[in-house]
Amino acid sequence: MQDKTSKGQLSVQQTPEKIFAITEGLQDTPTHYCPGCHHGVIHRLVAEVVAELDVLNKTILVEPVGCSVLAHNYFKMDCVQAAHGRAPAVATAVKRVHPDAVVFTYQGDGDLAAIGCAEIIHAAMRGERFTTIFVNNAIYGMTGGQMAPTTLEGQVTATSPYGRSGAHAGAPIRMSEMLATLDGAKYVARVAVNTPANIKKAKAAIKEAFARQLRGDGFTIVEVLSACPTGWGMSPVAADKFVGESLMKYFPLGTIKAAEVETHGA
Amino acid sequence: MSEKVLMKGNEAIGEAAIRAGCLYYFGYPITPQSELPEFMARELPKRGGIFLQAESELASINMVYGAAACGVRAMTSSSSPGFSLKQEGISYLAAGELPCLLVNVQRGGPGLGTIQPGQADYFQATKGGGHGDYRLLVLAPDSVQEMYDLTLLGFELADKYRIPALLLSDGALGQMMEAVRLDHEVKPVPDKPWAVTGRRDRETLNVVQTLSLDKDTLEEHNRVLQDKYALLRKNEVRYEALNTEDADLILVAYGISARIAKSAMAKARAAGLKVGVFRPITLYPFPEEALYETAQTTKAYLVTELSCGQMVEDVERVTHSQQVHFYGRTGGNLPCADELFDQILRIMQGKEVGGRAR
Numbered sequence: 001m002q003d004k005t006s007k008g009q010l011s012v013q014q015t016p017e018k019i020f021a022i023t024e025g026l027q028d029t030p031t032h033y034c035p036g037c038h039h040g041v042i043h044r045l046v047a048e049v050v051a052e053l054d055v056l057n058k059t060i061l062v063e064p065v066g067c068s069v070l071a072h073n074y075f076k077m078d079c080v081q082a083a084h085g086r087a088p089a090v091a092t093a094v095k096r097v098h099p100d101a102v103v104f105t106y107q108g109d110g111d112l113a114a115i116g117c118a119e120i121i122h123a124a125m126r127g128e129r130f131t132t133i134f135v136n137n138a139i140y141g142m143t144g145g146q147m148a149p150t151t152l153e154g155q156v157t158a159t160s161p162y163g164r165s166g167a168h169a170g171a172p173i174r175m176s177e178m179l180a181t182l183d184g185a186k187y188v189a190r191v192a193v194n195t196p197a198n199i200k201k202a203k204a205a206i207k208e209a210f211a212r213q214l215r216g217d218g219f220t221i222v223e224v225l226s227a228c229p230t231g232w233g234m235s236p237v238a239a240d241k242f243v244g245e246s247l248m249k250y251f252p253l254g255t256i257k258a259a260e261v262e263t264h265g266a
Numbered sequence: 267m268s269e270k271v272l273m274k275g276n277e278a279i280g281e282a283a284i285r286a287g288c289l290y291y292f293g294y295p296i297t298p299q300s301e302l303p304e305f306m307a308r309e310l311p312k313r314g315g316i317f318l319q320a321e322s323e324l325a326s327i328n329m330v331y332g333a334a335a336c337g338v339r340a341m342t343s344s345s346s347p348g349f350s351l352k353q354e355g356i357s358y359l360a361a362g363e364l365p366c367l368l369v370n371v372q373r374g375g376p377g378l379g380t381i382q383p384g385q386a387d388y389f390q391a392t393k394g395g396g397h398g399d400y401r402l403l404v405l406a407p408d409s410v411q412e413m414y415d416l417t418l419l420g421f422e423l424a425d426k427y428r429i430p431a432l433l434l435s436d437g438a439l440g441q442m443m444e445a446v447r448l449d450h451e452v453k454p455v456p457d458k459p460w461a462v463t464g465r466r467d468r469e470t471l472n473v474v475q476t477l478s479l480d481k482d483t484l485e486e487h488n489r490v491l492q493d494k495y496a497l498l499r500k501n502e503v504r505y506e507a508l509n510t511e512d513a514d515l516i517l518v519a520y521g522i523s524a525r526i527a528k529s530a531m532a533k534a535r536a537a538g539l540k541v542g543v544f545r546p547i548t549l550y551p552f553p554e555e556a557l558y559e560t561a562q563t564t565k566a567y568l569v570t571e572l573s574c575g576q577m578v579e580d581v582e583r584v585t586h587s588q589q590v591h592f593y594g595r596t597g598g599n600l601p602c603a604d605e606l607f608d609q610i611l612r613i614m615q616g617k618e619v620g621g622r623a624r
Contacts, residue, residue: 059464076471080335080462081476086325094333096333102464118322
């Protein structure tokens with residue numbers, strides 16, 4: 001056993017203790033995400049979960065259109081890149097062709113809550129046995145910071161330059177609560193990764209979703225409130241604060257649904 | 267012994283698809299193709315496959331994309347307005363080099379149009395349809411037997427070239443019943459080492475993607491696609507030429523229109539007129555050389571389509587003939603053979619063709 005207290009004061013005789021390694025499920029490659037962006041943290045959590053569940057070599061990523069369109073450069077997994085919003089339809093077929101594989105979509109709020117709203121609702125309705133990681137940063141990051149369906153009222157974006165008006169654009173959509181009303185959705189949780197404590201809870205939720213997929217429960221989704229400092233025009237620190245003080249007020253964290261599920265036969 | 271069954275055109279497609287090893291059908295209801303998804307809903311669960319009715323044409327084409335990316339034979343079908351909705355996914359299928367079979371049982375348009383037969387999606391089918399530089403292999407049956415035969419061929423060639431294949435049919439062929447031989451040998455599905463399966467024991471990752479942010483990578487990818495289309499034009503041209511050698515006038519038609527053209531030809535021949543029929547079976551690749559050859563001997567062409575004139579542009583382009591006449595019907599109308607025969611007589615007498623729509 002290594003002596004944990006020896007950290008930082010290793011003598012030449014000691015074998016250095018490994019205190020950090022690149023997650024097995026990730027590739028060793030420079031990131032294209034902006035400083036302060038939460039995608040990297042979320043990627044890492046998903047990759048850790050998949051590795052811990054020992055399903056890395058049978059996991060298939062269905063990536064979206066948005067900032068994470070290049071997620072296949074980071075995840076060490078087979079991948080299908082979907083058209084904008086269509087990841088749940090693509091994943092439906094992928095999982096039905098490979099029922100033994102672990103399949104997840106990774107989608108932003110424009111992808112999932114706007115253009116792909118029908119696809120996610122119907123995948124959940126059918127109880128498709130894949131997991132969705134829904135990264136909600138309340139803005140279109142990739143295209144330059146336009147208003148999303150989840151943009152908060154009053155929030156200034158490139159296409160709501162006077163702030164989102166509820167009278168004009170409606171109030172932001174709470175996708176997770178809506179999806180939780182569907183019988184096919186078996187696990188729905190909203191988490192955040194703006195603090196170390198939240199990151200731990202986020203990982204636990206992601207693990208629960210994937211574990212349920214392995215049991216064949218039905219549709220599972222974890223919404224991750226995420227910072228977009230570039231799109232929001234904030235420093236990374238201010239953006240983390242905005243997640244905690246503004247986003248979480250409208251999008252409360254927690255397990256929204258964790259259905260009791262009978263064990264499936266086959 | 268050869269098995270012969272009376273079938274609807276739409277059902278013949280389904281039977282052929284299942285025999286070709288297509289165990290994944292994704293679709294959305296629309297007339298006049300609904301017998302096909304209904305057939306698949308009935309048959310696939312019994313025969314080890316999956317039929318899934320999607321929430322939209324968009325979802326169904328993207329389900330085909332997902333299944334094809336996993337290396338299995340998959341298909342979808344629709345009719346004109348629904349097929350327009352699938353164009354986004356078709357562009358992605360072509361870009362991702364994903365083999366699959368698409369079926370458009372055409373009806374009259376534009377807009378909602380009619381549920382009656384039409385052939386006005388020729389441009390969409392053969393010239394691109396969705397965004398970007400791509401082509402589909404486009405097969406045009408003119409009988410229920412060919413609905414069956416060309417479905418098998420479509421899957422085979424889609425896999426061979428890693429392209430989406432399109433069976434371009436119409437409401438008349440889809441609904442009609444004819445006897446079909448079902449004794450064709452089905453070639454085995456080729457290995458697809460590129461397919462997404464989860465990494466399993468593979469050293470490298472399989473990724474199906476259509477984004478190329480690097481200019482030269484995308485240009486090279488376009489070159490690869492264009493090379494395939496050149497191979498199609500070289501190797502996969504199919505057509506039927508009837509009495510064209512001595513013909514003074516050649517009727518050019520595909521699909522249900524070709525059936526009517528053949529009847530008109532028979533009537534003309536019985537009247538001593540030298541009339542032939544040239545029927546493209548592959549609309550892409552278009553039978554350019556064979557049609558051009560006929561231009562060396564024939565005097566005139568009469569192109570007949572259930573449209574305001576689409577394939578006729580290819581006939582003009584290929585033959586360079588100044589005597590390309592057109593007779594089209596739309597709205598769900600089909601010309602009867604006598605109607606075409608009248609047009610043949612007018613051309614023979616040097617009169618204008620009484621085309622309603624061009």
